[in-house]
Structures are given as C-alpha cells and as structure tokens.
Amino acid sequence: MSDTRDASELWRIGYKAALFIFTVAESLSSELSITPWYIFSILLYLCTNLLFYVLKKENFRPLVPLLSIGVAIAMFQDHPLMILLLPVHIYELASILIGKQEISSLLLMMPPLLLMPWQLMFLYMLIAAVTLIYFSTLKIYGSKLLGQRAELERMRGDLERLHTRLQENNEFLQQSKYTIKLEERNLLSQDIHDNIGHVMTSVLIQIEAAKRLIKTDMGQASVLLDNAIHISREGIDSIRFDLKKMKPPTEQLGVNRMKLFIDEFSDKYPIRTAFAYEGNMDFISPIHWKIIQENIKEALTNIMKYAGATAVSIHVQVLPTLIKASVTDNGQGKGKIVKGLGIIGMEERAAAVGGKVIVDGSRGFSVTTLLPYTL
Structure with missing residues (x-):
C-alpha cells in the first residue's frame, strides 16, 4: 500500500511542478520586470513546497499549504500570474483539514476571483477546474488501486492458509x-x-x-x-x-497406479483427462504396466509442451494377442513428426518386449503403444 501512496504523491508533485513551470514561464514572458524580490519569492515558494514532503508529523503539514498560499498572494501585487498557483494549494489544505475536498476546495477557490483582474479570471477558473478534476481522478484511481492491493493481500493470505492446510492434510x-x-x-x-x-x-x-x-x-x-x-x-x-x-491382483495394482498417476496429472495441469480400459487386465504383466505407464507419462509431457490441447483421452485395451495403450488429445497436431529423445525412448521401451510405438499428428496428437503377450 505504501507503493500506491508513493505513486500518488509523485503524480501530485508532477502536476504542481508543471503548473509552477507554466506560471513562471508566463511571468517571465510578460513585460513585468524581474526583481530580486521576485526571485526570492520563487525560491521561498519552492522551499515551502519541498518542506511539505520533508515534514513527517501530520500536525505541521497544514502550515505548508498556508505558507505557499501566503507567498503566492504576496507575489500577486508585482506578478499577478502567481495567483494561478492558489488552486492546487487550496485543494491540499482542504484535503488535510476538511473531509469533502471537492466541494470545500471549490468554495475556497472562489474568493481570489474578487482580487484579480478580469483578464486572469478565465485562466484562473480553467486551472481551478483542471486541478479539481485531476486530483479527484487521482483520488478515485488511488482508492481503487488500494482496494485491489488489499484484495490481493487478502487472496495471498488465503493462498498461504490453503497451502498450510494442504501441508497439514x-x-x-x-x-x-x-x-x-x-x-x-x-x-x-x-x-x-x-x-x-x-x-x-x-x-x-x-x-x-x-x-x-x-x-x-x-x-x-x-x-x-x-x-x-x-x-x-x-x-x-x-x-x-x-x-x-x-495380495491384490496384478490388474488392480496396474489400473490403480494408472488412475493415481492420471489424477496427479489432472491436479497439476488444466487439461481434462479421461481414462478407460477394457479386456482382461490380468494378461498385462508388471513389466508391461511399467512400459505403458512410462510411455503414457512421456506422451502427456509432449502434449503439455507442444500440443496446446485442452482434453486428453487415455485408453488401455487387451486384445487377443496385443496390449494396446493409446493417448489422444484435441490439440493442433503436426503433419510431420520429428522424433526426439522422448519418442525414441518410448520406442526403445516397447521394442524391449517385442512391441512398437505409432505416433500420429494428423488429427490432434496421438501415441499408441502395442505390446505382444502370450497366454
């Protein structure tokens, strides 16, 4: 939240600096002479404004806008354009002392109109309106940003509590x-x-x-x-x-391990994953289950890296002489498959038991592992 206040303070300083430069430039370009009193007043004005950001105690801060207003009024007699600096300091004073800055600032900005020549009235009213709009907008967006920061802190706290609870679980x-x-x-x-x-x-x-x-x-x-x-x-x-x-059957061990692995994958990544199997799973030996699981794991890794898929289907099927394990996604696919280390590793694992791997990228991306078995 301190970062938000610092950013808001910088925007305020930037506006005041721009208004000051504009006023001084207009004064210098006028026919009025530049006297030592004028230069002293300018330096005094700058010092009082810097003092506003140096003071740490809130009780003394209202004195700074009052001093700035006093300096601007004192300079008004020799250089009338300096009256244009009043709106921003009136708003600062109202924001410190009074609750509703916009209304109170608008009312306090009206009396100086009685003192100035009619040639400056329009420019003064324009700067007063711009000051009110600028600082009101800055206040609104600052409040929204503070609210978003508070919500972010609350969500971070909730996330930490959930993480702690997950560790406990x-x-x-x-x-x-x-x-x-x-x-x-x-x-x-x-x-x-x-x-x-x-x-x-x-x-x-x-x-x-x-x-x-x-x-x-x-x-x-x-x-x-x-x-x-x-x-x-x-x-x-x-x-x-x-x-x-x-002792649990081999079929239960293999299927349950596969379900556990797929559940862990679904928890980590935002991809819908479906698992189905058919046939007599007892014909799948432990070495076959190991090859199937390793190949499915590698296929899912490739899908996460390259496919851009939102759904994956895993199907294990026991045929009369073959075990078929396929992984299919709904991703973008690829016309020409370049075999990397992952696909080569899958082929080597399948070849160790006389099987093979078929990779297809025409419709999505699919990897099919075929493993022979004997009854």
Whole structure:
C-alpha cells in the first residue's frame, strides 16, 4: 500500500511542478520586470513546497499549504500570474483539514476571483477546474488501486492458509498411511500367530510323541508322524490361501497406479483427462504396466509442451494377442513428426518386449503403444 501512496504523491508533485513551470514561464514572458524580490519569492515558494514532503508529523503539514498560499498572494501585487498557483494549494489544505475536498476546495477557490483582474479570471477558473478534476481522478484511481492491493493481500493470505492446510492434510495422509501399514502388520502378525503358531505347536507335539514311541511302538510312531505331515500340509495350504487373499491382483495394482498417476496429472495441469480400459487386465504383466505407464507419462509431457490441447483421452485395451495403450488429445497436431529423445525412448521401451510405438499428428496428437503377450 505504501507503493500506491508513493505513486500518488509523485503524480501530485508532477502536476504542481508543471503548473509552477507554466506560471513562471508566463511571468517571465510578460513585460513585468524581474526583481530580486521576485526571485526570492520563487525560491521561498519552492522551499515551502519541498518542506511539505520533508515534514513527517501530520500536525505541521497544514502550515505548508498556508505558507505557499501566503507567498503566492504576496507575489500577486508585482506578478499577478502567481495567483494561478492558489488552486492546487487550496485543494491540499482542504484535503488535510476538511473531509469533502471537492466541494470545500471549490468554495475556497472562489474568493481570489474578487482580487484579480478580469483578464486572469478565465485562466484562473480553467486551472481551478483542471486541478479539481485531476486530483479527484487521482483520488478515485488511488482508492481503487488500494482496494485491489488489499484484495490481493487478502487472496495471498488465503493462498498461504490453503497451502498450510494442504501441508497439514498431506501430513495427516502420510500419518494415516503409516497407521494403516501398522494395522496391516498387526493383522498379519496376529494371523501368523493364530495359524502358523497353532500348526507348528501341533506338529511339534506329534513329532515329540513319535520320538518317544519310535523304539517301543513303531506303528503308533508312524501314525503320529503321518499326522504331523498332514497338519503341516494343511498349515502350508492355509498360509498360501491367506497370502493369496491379502495380495491384490496384478490388474488392480496396474489400473490403480494408472488412475493415481492420471489424477496427479489432472491436479497439476488444466487439461481434462479421461481414462478407460477394457479386456482382461490380468494378461498385462508388471513389466508391461511399467512400459505403458512410462510411455503414457512421456506422451502427456509432449502434449503439455507442444500440443496446446485442452482434453486428453487415455485408453488401455487387451486384445487377443496385443496390449494396446493409446493417448489422444484435441490439440493442433503436426503433419510431420520429428522424433526426439522422448519418442525414441518410448520406442526403445516397447521394442524391449517385442512391441512398437505409432505416433500420429494428423488429427490432434496421438501415441499408441502395442505390446505382444502370450497366454
């Protein structure tokens, strides 16, 4: 806000300087003689005006316009044109002492008309009108600029608060993820204790009993060993079932990672992004998902740099012998595609598993990755 006040002050100084130069030039071009008193008055007038911007205490500032008005009136007898300097100082005085500057300034500018010759009345009234319009306009635009600065500061404060809240939410999210992992570990530990612990205890009891009977009763010892083997197999099958139940399918891992990546891209950039998939996603191996995601990431980067698009469509499709992943935008496209490092990298990744990449710029910009797979 201080910058706004400084700029307004500079415009005021510029207007006063222009009016002063005009008045002095008109006085010098007239037939009136330039006396030492006139030069002294001019220097005194300049000093009083500079004093207005040097004084820091608001209580003394009204004295400066009064001094300037007094100097201009004193110079009026020898050089009548100096009366033209009164309107700007009358407005300054009214702006400091009275609330409604325009009305009060207009009323205070009228009495000097009674003192001046009729030849100066029109010029004086013109300068008074220009002064009122200029300073009123400066006041209006200064107030608007101050309001815009205040709104900008408010928006900056809101942005900082939102940033702080976002950081807090991210910390809460990380803490929640850590808590979920701890709960999963606790659940896994409990399952291991309930299942594996029970199985191992039963097996150990059977083996200990068989060890004691192996010399005296071979038949019973054999039965106990068979029981231990049977319990061990059931325990192993139970562990495998639990682990299989806990492990997410490959299809869920790949699709969810892709959705997460696309959501992050949509949050960062103002582009509408649609994602669709069809077919049996279980046929897509982890290495295929990695290639697809890397190529889609590179394609989106190229779209952001060169396409000028507002919408992007991502489609992953499992065909009978091929996996097809395409990225298409509604941008300006390009007739001749020049392969840079990004496209070459996509082709090399696809070629590593026997696939290929097709780039087309005829309608928008599209990148299609084709990867073979075996059932």
